[in-house]
Amino acid sequence: MKLGRHGIVAVLLASTLGGCVADRQYRRGAPVVSESLNVGEFDRTQTGNLSGRYSLAFIEFDDKGQMFEPAQLDRAIAEVRRARTSRAGAKPSIVLFVHGWKNNASDGSANVWGFRQVLAGLALNSTLGGQAEEVVGIYVGWRGATISAPVLKEFTVFDRHHASQRVAKPVMIGTLQRIMDAAKDRVVSSSPATMVLIGHSFGGAVLETAVTPALTQAIHDARTAKTTVSWPADLVILLNEAQEGQESKPLLDLMAKEVKPWTCAKPSGLADYPRPAVISISSTGDVATRGYFPGEQLIARPFQKKKYSGIAGAKLYYETTAHNGTLRSHVFGRTDDPEIAEAATKCLPTLISTISYGATDIEYAVVPDPDAANKTPYWVMHMPPAIVPDHSTIFTQIFRDVIISLIGQALLNERRNELIPAAP
Amino acid sequence: MRDSENAARLLALMLCVMSATPVGAQIPDLPVSRLALPPSVMSDDAPLEAASIGSAGGQTLLGATHTQDPWSGRPVCAPMFLKADWQLSSKQRGCNWLQNGVLSTGRIFTTVASTLFSMVLDLPSEHGDGFRVRFGRKWLQGAAATTGEYVGSLIAHEDPREIPPYLVLRPTAPPRGFFPRFGAAVARTVMSTQCVDPCRATDIRKRIGLSRVLGALASGVTGAALNQNQGGTDDWNARAWHGTLTAYGSAFAHQLLSEFKPEAARLGGRLFRLFGGS
Numbered sequence: 001m002k003l004g005r006h007g008i009v010a011v012l013l014a015s016t017l018g019g020c021v022a023d024r025q026y027r028r029g030a031p032v033v034s035e036s037l038n039v040g041e042f043d044r045t046q047t048g049n050l051s052g053r054y055s056l057a058f059i060e061f062d063d064k065g066q067m068f069e070p071a072q073l074d075r076a077i078a079e080v081r082r083a084r085t086s087r088a089g090a091k092p093s094i095v096l097f098v099h100g101w102k103n104n105a106s107d108g109s110a111n112v113w114g115f116r117q118v119l120a121g122l123a124l125n126s127t128l129g130g131q132a133e134e135v136v137g138i139y140v141g142w143r144g145a146t147i148s149a150p151v152l153k154e155f156t157v158f159d160r161h162h163a164s165q166r167v168a169k170p171v172m173i174g175t176l177q178r179i180m181d182a183a184k185d186r187v188v189s190s191s192p193a194t195m196v197l198i199g200h201s202f203g204g205a206v207l208e209t210a211v212t213p214a215l216t217q218a219i220h221d222a223r224t225a226k227t228t229v230s231w232p233a234d235l236v237i238l239l240n241e242a243q244e245g246q247e248s249k250p251l252l253d254l255m256a257k258e259v260k261p262w263t264c265a266k267p268s269g270l271a272d273y274p275r276p277a278v279i280s281i282s283s284t285g286d287v288a289t290r291g292y293f294p295g296e297q298l299i300a301r302p303f304q305k306k307k308y309s310g311i312a313g314a315k316l317y318y319e320t321t322a323h324n325g326t327l328r329s330h331v332f333g334r335t336d337d338p339e340i341a342e343a344a345t346k347c348l349p350t351l352i353s354t355i356s357y358g359a360t361d362i363e364y365a366v367v368p369d370p371d372a373a374n375k376t377p378y379w380v381m382h383m384p385p386a387i388v389p390d391h392s393t394i395f396t397q398i399f400r401d402v403i404i405s406l407i408g409q410a411l412l413n414e415r416r417n418e419l420i421p422a423a424p
Numbered sequence: 425m426r427d428s429e430n431a432a433r434l435l436a437l438m439l440c441v442m443s444a445t446p447v448g449a450q451i452p453d454l455p456v457s458r459l460a461l462p463p464s465v466m467s468d469d470a471p472l473e474a475a476s477i478g479s480a481g482g483q484t485l486l487g488a489t490h491t492q493d494p495w496s497g498r499p500v501c502a503p504m505f506l507k508a509d510w511q512l513s514s515k516q517r518g519c520n521w522l523q524n525g526v527l528s529t530g531r532i533f534t535t536v537a538s539t540l541f542s543m544v545l546d547l548p549s550e551h552g553d554g555f556r557v558r559f560g561r562k563w564l565q566g567a568a569a570t571t572g573e574y575v576g577s578l579i580a581h582e583d584p585r586e587i588p589p590y591l592v593l594r595p596t597a598p599p600r601g602f603f604p605r606f607g608a609a610v611a612r613t614v615m616s617t618q619c620v621d622p623c624r625a626t627d628i629r630k631r632i633g634l635s636r637v638l639g640a641l642a643s644g645v646t647g648a649a650l651n652q653n654q655g656g657t658d659d660w661n662a663r664a665w666h667g668t669l670t671a672y673g674s675a676f677a678h679q680l681l682s683e684f685k686p687e688a689a690r691l692g693g694r695l696f697r698l699f700g701g702s
Contacts, residue, residue, distance in 0.1 A: 035493070035494055037494070037495055041493075042495070044624065051493075107497060110502035150532070151533070153529075154529055284686035284689070285685050285689070287688075287689040290689035290692075290693050292692070294697050295692070297700070298697075298699060315697065318696060318697040318700060319697070323690075334597050337597055337600070357593045360594075362595070385686060386592060386598050389587060392504065393503070393507040395508055398592045
């Protein structure tokens with residue numbers, strides 16, 4: 001049998017169609033689920049049957065950015081309110097995750113499971129810390145995957161990059177606002193919940209685009225009320241974000257103009273840093289955003305505008321925020337890494353995370369870069385491949401531990417961001 | 425023409441397998457109802473107090489149904505678990521061989537690149553062969569190499585992954601500087617690791633990298649077999665050994681590239697940016 005050119009085209013077409021991932025809802029009518037993971041099943045350093053209990057809600061968006069089922073949002077908000085009022089003085093942790101490229105809200109998506117691991121780890125951490133607080137996870141699904149066939153799926157990068165901008169507004173903006181309000185508002189007779197938003201890859205782009213209006217509004221509100229800035233979420237974390245730096249620049253510029261910059265605390269003094277509003281962190285081993293992303297931007301150049309001119313403008317167009325050296329503000333790594341150790345001789349670390357693996361204690365630190373131009377509450381940094389080896393494998397045990405520890409420490413810091421006094 | 429037909433059939437089979445096995449992405453979603461256990465099997469210490477009553481669209485909804493542990497329903501062959509699980513089960517080893525070896529996107533791209541390169545060089549051993557034949561031959565050679573590695577890792581009880589996640593347990597910091605990192609790439613080529621139960625810091629064992637040797641050998645032998653009676657030489661042994669050494673060298677180059685991935689990625693990104701101009 002001879003397979004001609006037409007045959008090969010037919011096979012390719014069949015392969016593509018066979019590997020299509022539909023624009024569909026995966027959690028139709030599904031209630032918020034309460035789950036309990038035995039942490040020892042995925043964390044070999046844990047002994048005994050220690051479980052982390054959390055509840056998990058899904059909110060799914062179609063490829064146009066519309067919610068498949070608005071009741072999913074209602075259920076998620078109801079769960080947030082229930083957790084806040086479950087007992088007097090409750091301070092639950094609400095963690096919202098926007099998944100990345102090649103993922104969706106199905107249980108076949110590894111991001112769903114990685115998020116579950118983070119939630120279980122947070123819940124266990126809270127339990128071991130003495131005061132068991134509830135953990136509520138909200139997984140925001142969108143059509144991150146359109147083709148599942150190998151090789152072919154790699155070419156969806158252009159389309160999904162565009163989709164990440166489209167999905168982010170306007171419904172997503174309102175959705176995030178409602179969730180953040182439910183976690184923080186004073187309508188409920190309880191203390192505000194802890195609200196953390198996490199976005200990965202193109203999900204980071206979705207999240208940043210959707211949450212920027214709320215962050216901007218918070219600065220304007222603080223200016224009007226003449227108070228410190230009360231961010232709508234306690235922390236926004238962008239992991240291996242696949243979005244050009246020029247999209248983050250307006251927010252960074254606004255923060256630089258309005259919010260008092262952090263100053264490097266000398267090692268002989270006391271660390272007194274205001275807490276971050278946004279942390280953008282990418283692995284140096286993330287070839288997708290560091291190596292290929294500029295290539296994608298190059299190919300898309302005839303159809304896209306550069307928002308800033310000059311060499312700096314070109315860097316902002318081609319590089320993601322965390323891979324842009326001029327935007328990076330902190331260094332992150334093991335404390336015995338010479339680069340980190342040297343940075344720590346100039347500035348006191350803002351965060352230190354000690355991960356105990358039995359007899360082994362490994363210390364990681366986030367240290368401000370005294371020479372950084374970016375001194376805003378939008379922290380930008382690299383992380384070594386030992387923590388996250390590549391673009392997609394974000395939920396490694398070490399990174400789960402680090403992120404849980406960093407979230408805890410960042411939130412312990414009560415110091416709020418102050419505004420730069422207005423000119424008379 | 426026979427070679428050409430075989431290569432075409434191989435390609436068709438490959439694409440068929442690809443579309444039938446949606447590697448690393450979509451698998452049928454697990455209905456929530458499968459995760460939820462009936463109240464009768466709930467443990468006493470975890471009653472339904474987590475359930476909440478919400479209201480949506482005038483409908484009263486049960487907010488949180490109690491679920492035990494969904495972990496057993498996870499897609500063990502999803503790329504994340506293949507990379508992040510500390511120890512791989514037999515099934516995961518098989519998936520790793522198929523997804524990250526035989527059918528990996530990287531392998532297919534590098535096979536295409538190597539085929540195009542061979543067409544430019546057009547060595548006497550391949551003279552007259554078209555793209556499909558060359559691609560099929562190289563792909564088969566690569567598949568044999570990964571299969572050899574798979575078998576070698578089973579025999580020598582090696583972890584088949586380049587940098588297994590449990591290595592973070594090592595108290596020493598990763599090597600810094602060119603020569604220590606170069607040395608680390610050499611060490612990863614000739615040596616391998618295994619984490620024995622219960623996989624704590626003291627359970628990491630070093631193993632001789634038999635998988636790389638068997639992989640290179642399989643590649644060399646397959647290459648010699650596929651190129652038989654071409655190139656004006658009948659010295660099968662010489663070609664097999666030459667192919668084996670080349671494949672072992674490629675394995676080392678791969679480790680080297682993996683070690684210097686951050687620098688390579690930065691260089692690639694800069695080149696794209698420079699090409700785009702300001």
